[in-house]
Amino acid sequence: MAKRWQNDLGAADITTEAVFMNRRAVLAGMAAGAAVGLTGTAAQAADAGAPNDWDDITSYCNYYEFGTGKDDPKKYAHTLTTTPWSIKIDGLVDRPGTYDLGQILDKMTIEQRIYRFRCVEAWSMVVPWDGFELADLLQMAGVKSDAKYVAFETVARREEMPGLRYPVLDWPYVEGLRLDEAMHPLTLMATGIYGKPMPNQNGAPIRLVVPWKYGFKSIKSIVRITLTDRQPPTAWNKANGREYGFYSNVNPTVDHPRWSQATERKLGGGLFSRRQPTLMFNGYDKEVSKLYAGMDLRKFY
Amino acid sequence: MFKTFPIRSPLQTGGVKKTINTWARALPSWVVYSVGMLPALIAFYQGATGGLGAEPIKALEHELGEFGLKLLIIGLMITPLRVYGKIQLFKFRRAFGLLAFIYVMLHFAVWALLDLGDVALIWADLTKRPYIILGMIALVMLIPLAATSNNYAQRAMRGGWGLLHRLTYPVALLSGLHFIWLRKGFQIEPLAYFAVIAALLLLRVPAVQRVLRRG
Numbered sequence: 157m158a159k160r161w162q163n164d165l166g167a168a169d170i171t172t173e174a175v176f177m178n179r180r181a182v183l184a185g186m187a188a189g190a191a192v193g194l195t196g197t198a199a200q201a202a203d204a205g206a207p208n209d210w211d212d213i214t215s216y217c218n219y220y221e222f223g224t225g226k227d228d229p230k231k232y233a234h235t236l237t238t239t240p241w242s243i244k245i246d247g248l249v250d251r252p253g254t255y256d257l258g259q260i261l262d263k264m265t266i267e268q269r270i271y272r273f274r275c276v277e278a279w280s281m282v283v284p285w286d287g288f289e290l291a292d293l294l295q296m297a298g299v300k301s302d303a304k305y306v307a308f309e310t311v312a313r314r315e316e317m318p319g320l321r322y323p324v325l326d327w328p329y330v331e332g333l334r335l336d337e338a339m340h341p342l343t344l345m346a347t348g349i350y351g352k353p354m355p356n357q358n359g360a361p362i363r364l365v366v367p368w369k370y371g372f373k374s375i376k377s378i379v380r381i382t383l384t385d386r387q388p389p390t391a392w393n394k395a396n397g398r399e400y401g402f403y404s405n406v407n408p409t410v411d412h413p414r415w416s417q418a419t420e421r422k423l424g425g426g427l428f429s430r431r432q433p434t435l436m437f438n439g440y441d442k443e444v445s446k447l448y449a450g451m452d453l454r455k456f457y
Numbered sequence: 458m459f460k461t462f463p464i465r466s467p468l469q470t471g472g473v474k475k476t477i478n479t480w481a482r483a484l485p486s487w488v489v490y491s492v493g494m495l496p497a498l499i500a501f502y503q504g505a506t507g508g509l510g511a512e513p514i515k516a517l518e519h520e521l522g523e524f525g526l527k528l529l530i531i532g533l534m535i536t537p538l539r540v541y542g543k544i545q546l547f548k549f550r551r552a553f554g555l556l557a558f559i560y561v562m563l564h565f566a567v568w569a570l571l572d573l574g575d576v577a578l579i580w581a582d583l584t585k586r587p588y589i590i591l592g593m594i595a596l597v598m599l600i601p602l603a604a605t606s607n608n609y610a611q612r613a614m615r616g617g618w619g620l621l622h623r624l625t626y627p628v629a630l631l632s633g634l635h636f637i638w639l640r641k642g643f644q645i646e647p648l649a650y651f652a653v654i655a656a657l658l659l660l661r662v663p664a665v666q667r668v669l670r671r672g
């Protein structure tokens with residue numbers, strides 16, 4: 157079932173960047189609810205809500221399989237073959253199997269979602285994703301009643317991904333969500349940006365987007381989804397558990413051990429752009445805080 | 458403090474060496490200063506005109522820090538090159554040292570004014586973040602070195618000058634650690650820098666020098 161969640165601004169009909177830029181005023185509505193109270197002025201709120209342009213979104217990426225520099229993915233990710241593409245769905249599902257991406261997309265309704273995206277490194281952007289809800293995909297495979305978590309895996313091809321030669325992380329990249337997080341209407345499987353197919357450097361052909369969590373949770377180029385009854389390992393948590401928790405919800409009050417998470421700088425503002433306050437759950441507090449009711453978010457960071 | 462050892466050079470490529478030495482003798486230091494400032498000027502210009510990508514502040518911060526570290530390392534190479542390679546770049550040592558200081562100060566300024574730009578944030582980071590604290594200690598140690606990098610101070614301080622300027626060793630070590638500490642995951646680049654720094658510092662250890670002299 158698509159369209160369970162709507163941007164306040166109802167921008168689903170906007171398809172081109174040019175149109176986007178003309179509708180800054182409308183888009184301001186998205187961030188307004190969250191940002192006005194913090195920054196005080198409508199002008200700032202508008203800025204927080206304007207989507208970043210295509211170049212910013214596609215040139216400043218963390219995709220360590222193609223190198224650790226921010227510009228490496230754009231330079232090197234063109235080598236990744238994304239057709240044909242299939243996703244193996246296994247574990248605690250009624251209909252396990254290897255699903256061809258084309259077959260999946262035939263059954264899904266693609267819609268546009270304009271989300272804030274907050275990297276754990278304290279930069280952020282606003283991205284107009286195209287995609288479908290993960291819940292729809294999981295329903296297609298049929299989730300068994302004892303499933304509690306969803307595990308994801310990124311493709312790992314040494315011939316196509318030069319970064320795999322270096323042990324920066326324990327490849328392949330893996331991520332995970334609790335089942336209720338995975339089923340949340342905000343959780344998106346994204347296949348495009350600005351109405352164009354997902355660029356390789358942003359995780360083509362299909363990636364996860366969990367807008368209330370730090371960016372690294374939104375795993376790219378997914379080849380496997382496994383339903384399980386125990387918390388799956390996640391790549392950054394394995395690399396440094398003290399710095400990257402399983403939940404990794406955006407939280408301005410819980411710092412990364414090496415830097416503050418209280419503020420962020422939105423990409424694309426130039427040499428003199430200021431930092432802006434980071435919002436609880438990246439501004440999706442209203443939608444997701446109930447998932448964590450009663451949990452100590454300092455402990456489950 | 459810089460002993461020259463009566464040793465045979467391991468680099469017996471006389472021609473190249475002679476050329477370098479001839480050029481170095483002819484080249485005035487101001488050329489090194491001018492050329493050395495170019496990367497900073499270019500980086501600021503690019504940053505201001507959109508040439509540094511979506512996040513020019515971080516790019517600038519990284520560029521200046523990395524170039525500062527390179528200059529520190531070049532400064533540490535001058536004496537070993539003279540002792541073991543008979544390559545005479547000694548007259549540029551002050552230029553490399555002062556350039557390193559300028560780059561580190563610019564790196565710090567970009568961090569304080571452009572990246573954070575807020576006294577409370579700056580103070581919080583300076584008191585809480587180990588990699589920032591290491592960088593800050595290194596920067597503070599560079600200040601007396603820069604202040605005494607003139608002929609007058611060098612003469613007035615005599616032996617004390619050499620002793621004071623051994624601070625470059627901990628500065629290099631702390632900078633190397635600062636770099637390792639700030640990257641995410643297991644990354645080669647900062648470790649490679651650190652290995653070079655460690656090797657250059659080992660060359661200062663008398664026992665190591667004895668072994669090298671014998672060989």
Ligand code: HEM
Binds near residue numbers: 524526564599632636
């Ligand atoms: C001798 C002194 C210093 C040297 C040689 C130095 C060198 C470096 C180097 C090589 C980098 C990494 C650049 C890259 O990733 O390409 C770096 C990053 C950085 N340095 Fe320094 N640094 C020094 C002092 C400082 C000081 C005093 C501060 C602040 C108080 C500072 C703050 C930073 C920050 C914030 C980063 C970037 C971290 C990030 O990626 O977010 N550094 N520095």
